[in-house]
Amino acid sequence: MYRTNAYAAQSADQPLGPFQITRREVGPHDVRIDILYCGVCHTDLHHVRNDWESSSYPMVPGHEIVGLVSKVGKHVADFKSGDTVGVGCMVDSCQHCEACAKGLEQYCLNAPTWTYGDLDRVTGQLTFGGYSKRIVVTEKFVIKIPQTLDLKAAAPLLCAGITTYSPLRHWKIGTGHQVGIVGLGGLGHMGVKLAKAMGAHVTVFTTSPWKVDDASRLGADVVLSTDKEVMRQHESSLDFILNTIPVSHDINPYVALLKRDGILVILGAIEPLEPGLDGDLIAFRRRSVASSLIGGIEETQEMINFCAEHGIAADVEVIPIQKINEAYDRMVKRDLKYRFVIDMASLKQESAGE
């Protein structure tokens, strides 16, 4: 075990600030990463502020991590010092259940180990995320980042990227499909880029008039408001929708946009979606409402390679760690395009024991 510096919340009321945390020693299958950039996911904000009343403190948020390998365990063959790598929402899983065997570690029947606020399967201690100088992760959960990708813009791919890529792949979206993206934030803007690169015709629905031009720039073929009449005119027109609205809302007007056999995937809201789903509305077109959770490790690597091949990354605003609380406030006001990424060089070395 060694100590390293990080930015942590010590309770829901205490803003993030400098903190010393303990990382595990590099085991035979471990990779130590010196973190260069860490994306700021809306989930971080919820966890830091204990919005879901499930947070454990002290907490070092961050699960969109890009960095350089600085040390590898003796049995690690696929990584070496200096490699550019990434870590997403998971750092471990049971690795023997039916889901893990299929490369679906995010659905591990014994629960994956989340990158922060969870219990480390090796040490039994709290896991700490990427608002930190270093992280130690078992090699299985480390993603190779091709050098052709802009590293700061690649960080959000580890969560926002895979969260939108995985359902598009799972439900086999490609050329000839009419895809809707509801909400143009961190997830939505990745959804537009990825769906477009997969060959789909993309329609963006946004409540923010100032995002209309941007949606087109990101690749949307059509940009529509969520005005009732506009929505009604586009009923039964889409094969697939990624709904990234991050709070509970009436999904029925979006369900109505689906053609027969269309699927609406909920990616934002994690609470009950009120008012309730209209049984009639799904029956009369055999529509489905589904959801999915990030993606497996192999699929995350596939997504990164796909992004490198297609020149896709997130639109980011780089901030120093000292601006993180301000960034959270701006996220609440939706004042960003489209993801904050922390330049971890701003986190000066303050700690001993390294």
Place this chain on the structure above:
Amino acid sequence: MYRTNAYAAQSADQPLGPFQITRREVGPHDVRIDILYCGVCHTDLHHVRNDWESSSYPMVPGHEIVGLVSKVGKHVADFKSGDTVGVGCMVDSCQHCEACAKGLEQYCLNAPTWTYGDLDRVTGQLTFGGYSKRIVVTEKFVIKIPQTLDLKAAAPLLCAGITTYSPLRHWKIGTGHQVGIVGLGGLGHMGVKLAKAMGAHVTVFTTSPWKVDDASRLGADVVLSTDKEVMRQHESSLDFILNTIPVSHDINPYVALLKRDGILVILGAIEPLEPGLDGDLIAFRRRSVASSLIGGIEETQEMINFCAEHGIAADVEVIPIQKINEAYDRMVKRDLKYRFVIDMASLKQESAGE
């Protein structure tokens, strides 16, 4: 046009009673059917009583019709007088849209013509259903009923049968699948028989202790109550659920029964399902909530043939037409096993003009 006798509701307040209705003449592609039996669907009750505030009167309900061909149009080649045939929920559709071209007339983009309470595409007049002596239907929408099936027990297959068969087929349920049937009524009891015949392992969830033995007799491998603790013990255990609860209810405890990638199909409730679907619950196992509507004509024939091959039909209680209002009252009290079927011989000939 000719007049024939039927049992009709003349308004939401007026119980069903004898009535004279007009049927169209037998056109070149039409089949005239002398009705032997007509199943009583819960939908009939809703329509008669105008529960959905969309009813048109006079109304002759009934869309689970079995009878004998008594006359065919000059271009009809596949049917002849004396054939045993059936008619379900639809009597026509546009027959040229993308859905109709795929044999999915129930999703006709120009709307199918419903068997009763709709407008006849030929005459522009109200359609009248099966609580009647005769019906005239375009041959495309007439189903052949093999003589090996008990005709009175076959009638409910035309709605309850196809409504459960179609989703089981669409989502490719068969050997090795764990299927749940929620609610053991007209739809549910057909769901048990069909899922079992397709090779699935079937678990029935019922709130009625007196139905437990019956569920086993119908073929269920496991019968469970909807007790909170029982449900919790069976979380993540099923691949597919047919939810036949006919009113709005909390679907989340049933969604929780699904394994990863499991699908819950709503077949009963047509109103908004309150409280709302929990986004988290579907995300963490990539679950889906869907619904479907009866089945296409070709699939209905396939279902009837499947039932004949496997010796499957509905469990019915035969009633004379004069007992229909009493039957509705018993349906509301769920006092039936599992479908009322009207013996149309009880509707004596009273009319002229035949």
